[in-house]
Amino acid sequence: MIITTQRSSIAQAIDATLTALGWIGFFYLFTKGVASIIDGTYDSPRIAILDPFLPTATTLAAYLLVAAFNALLLVLWARYRKLFFKDLRRVRAPAPIDDASVAQHFRLSCNQLREIQDSRVTVIYHAPDGAIAHLETDQLRMQRADDDKAYVAVKVA
Structure with a gap:
């Protein structure tokens, strides 16, 4: 990281946990998608025209769902920070120097x-x-x- 700031141990643990869950979810979806492509088994009804695009569409839908959930978390975190830490953001004028x-x-x-x-x-x-x-x-x-x-x-x- 270019800029590092000190964080509390709780914030660091939450960050590490969410990051680990994200990577676990990614690897699960990736391996499940690759395995289903190799086996040729899909858990959905067959439509002849959509068969080539179905795995890609399902994967993209899962990625969009994860992205929407991350965006929701980000907005909630920003609202929380804005509400409870507004005094830290206040720009204070420097003391006049004589x-x-x-x-x-x-x-x-x-x-x-x-x-x-x-x-x-x-x-x-x-x-x-x-x-x-x-x-x-x-x-x-x-x-x-x-x-x-x-x-x-x-x-x-």
């Missing part, structure tokens, strides 16, 4: 963050450890991220 926490996360001052937000172009240089080492904005000044008191006049377009 500028102070963003600046603290990136180890910037509030003034540096405001300058980055106001600029149209920002070039960020990183130190080898991944921290912000240097900032260049389209404003008339350039400042170091680790020392917000040092300003150098540079025009960056």
Whole structure:
């Protein structure tokens, strides 16, 4: 499976049981159909025109019945999940993040963050450890991220 989620042991047991029953039913119908074709015995009245198509039609009818039953189970399961677990589906808006926490996360001052937000172009240089080492904005000044008191006049377009 591509996506795996943790399930309760009861749900896993139900899933395994239904899957096993499905495979058992499939093999039973398959072997019964193959055996009846080999023996040439059918448990239905003979109609000369339909004789070649009767095993196929019976098998298709059984498959359609199983598919309809599976669809019914799926719809009932979806209704159950929708009814009892509607609180889990509710999309919650993320908590608003203020500028102070963003600046603290990136180890910037509030003034540096405001300058980055106001600029149209920002070039960020990183130190080898991944921290912000240097900032260049389209404003008339350039400042170091680790020392917000040092300003150098540079025009960056």
